[in-house]
Amino acid sequence: MTLHSSSVEPQFDFDLPAQPLASALNRFADVSGRAALFSSTLVAGRSASPVRGRLTPRDALLRLLEGTGLAMEEVSAGRVNAFVLKPLGAQAEAAASVRARLERxxxxxxxxxxDALCADPRTAQGDYxxxxxxxxxxxxxxxxxxxxGSTGDTRRDAVLVATLERVRIDRPPPDMKQPLAMLILPAQAGGPSCEDAARP
Structure with a gap:
């Protein structure tokens, strides 16, 4: 028989921009009323990820720590609950570094x-x-x-392929899985616009 707690962890409205980790942790405690215990040397030189939205303290802290190389452990002592920060294991930290490099x-x-598609009026129309x-x-x-799958215009299909073949990018990470796929949406369906690409 599995028992489920009837209590629901409260949620709070977080609006924490990217900032030094120590400052972000202090703001986290102000908003949630939950302490995060850490040493100053552990967080020195690290930056927190932005956290926005209505979240539980646990979920908010997990987002805040993304990319920092730190993990958190929840501890309880009587009625006092706190989060303790600790370094990620070497393997987990390496995996996080790989993910960040691939995302970049x-x-x-x-x-x-x-940029290449927007440079050619035949592929920059944004209606396909x-x-x-x-x-x-x-x-x-x-x-x-x-x-x-065709865009509905065989000439544009050929131009798209030719345009792609002219694109030059930096050397890919050696552990990147290929082939890559990219979905192009019409502007009215939420796709990017060439006006956006032209902005500095």
Whole structure:
């Protein structure tokens, strides 16, 4: 038989921008009324991730610690509950570093591809939908580009593939899985606009 607690962990409205970790932890405690215990040397030089929204203290703290190399452990002593911060294990910290590097490269790929599409009026109209699949070689060149379904215009399909094949990106991380896929949405469906790409 499994017992479920009838109490529900309260939620709070958090609006914590990216900032030095020590400052963010103090603001976290002010908002939630929950202490996070840490040494000053442990958090020195680390930056907190932004946290916004209505969240439980536990979920908010997990978001705040993303990318810091720290983990939290919840401890209770009588009626006192607190979070204790500690370093991630070496393996977990390495995995977090890999994820961050891949996410940065994904963002670079999307920016370079979108810039290339916006540079050609035949692909910058923003009134079509397309799923692109391609690979990036060791020199950062896009190759083996293909469309997974037509945009509805065979000439535009050919231009899309040719445009992709001209894109140059930085050398990809060696542990990045390929091929890559990128979905292009019409502007009215929430896709990016070339006006956005043109802004500095």
């Amino acid at each position: 490269y994904d963002g670079l790929v999307q920016a370079r591809v979108w 939908r397309s799923l692109l699949r391609f690979r990036v070689d060791a020199a950062g060149r896009v190759h083996r580009a293909q469309l997974l």
